[in-house]
Amino acid sequence: MANNLKTSKKREERDFFERVYDIVARIPEGRVTTYGAIARHLGTGGSARLVGWALNKTLAGDRSLLPCHRVVNRNGELTGKAWFGGDIMEQLLRSEGVTFDKQGRVKMSVHLWEP
């Protein structure tokens, strides 16, 4: 019997992460979004932390496919810069045309993008 009654319940990484993955992957070049904006579209609203946490998980899987460097906090600061190691995150954003203010923060008023 090749009938699988178990129907593989492997949807552990499906639900929350895939949604974050999908949105972040849709961020256009030269634009940035915030964790709160993503969380809001996920329906989790106040679970902005989960978004960052989700990236951490995806980071262990396919980080190259996920432009997480375009995801910043509400302050426009590159919180995940530490995860990239060095100023790679800033370099990437600048390379895409993202501008920073004197405080080293992304100009949210200019590059803020919402899903």
Added chain:
DNA sequence: AGAATGACACAGA
């Protein structure tokens, strides 16, 4: 099953 953690957000001072 409960406690602890986490790449934030928001409100108040």
Added chain:
DNA sequence: CTCTGTGCCATTC
């Protein structure tokens, strides 16, 4: 505008 404290929701041990 900046800083501090609290809450959110899901995952992990």
